[in-house]
Amino acid sequence: MTMTITQQLITIIMIVLGTMLTRFFPFIVFPPNKTTPRYIQYLGEVLSLAALALLVVYCFKDVGFLTGSHGFPEIISVAVVILLHVWKGKMLLSIAGGTLFYMLLVQNIF
């Protein structure tokens, strides 16, 4: 390791600071005692679902669709999660079922 303890600490503090900036920024710019602009209210409303969609895609960012197993285990397992959830509508069952299925796939088949 090339850094001293102090330098490591400063680096960690910078990362904490950066993370907190991204989390606190909207709340500092749009404090509750002032009326939030209409456009920002609109964004707040539509962004929650769009950001959730981004989060779903984010889970696939490291899946190699052109190499290895071509993302087959991931795609099949997501299909299992969706089917289980539409069928039974039990959150834990869908999550546990899909995850176990995925583990079986990657440990034994792919």
Add this chain to the structure above:
Amino acid sequence: MEKHRICAAFSAAFPYTTPILAGFVFLGIAYGIYMNSLGFSAIYPILMSLTIFAGSMEFVAANLLLGSFQPMNALLLTLMVNGRHLFYGLSMLEKYKRLGKKKHYLIFGLCDESYAINSTVKIPDHVDKGWFMVFVTLLNHLYWVLGSAIGGIFGSIIQFNTEGIEFVMTALFVVIFVDQWMKEKKQEIAIIGLGVSIFSLIIFGGQNFILPSMAGILIVLTVLKRPLEKRGAISA
């Protein structure tokens, strides 16, 4: 009375966090083991999980700590990796309003998973919303620190085939997404989010697609503001 309210909020919040208990303890262990393998003592993953509480950034941080001392570089990289939190903040402005001191902790702990739960769960009327969201955040925080600590301390001893268990996070987000899809008349917005993100993942690749995705989503939602409002996709 207050105690009863807090207990009720805890009982309501805990079940929603159980998938994250599994996911975070495992991912936390993986993170702790990873740090251990790079030669960091357990205090590093524990301290970083407590203070940063952003999984993907903590993995990146491990690499930064091994390189040369470039604090500004670390700050900028963090802003880029965690830029998606800006979205979360904007959409939680209303929900976190009027929560007093709780709000500071809620914003501090606004990670992907806390956001996914707190922004979508319909909290029952008899449950205190502030405490519910605090417990979701606090439990997630606890799971993550616990996992990191286990991994960091027992890193070299743990041996069982957990390959693939990280999929629990993907499954959680997919389930929440499907719930939202079926519940609300917002399919257009979901499709915009998915479409723009997939498009920019293909164009920019896994390491760089988040910023372009956010920009793209903002642009498309801004351009389509009127038609979306007209179609009643949103309440405004």
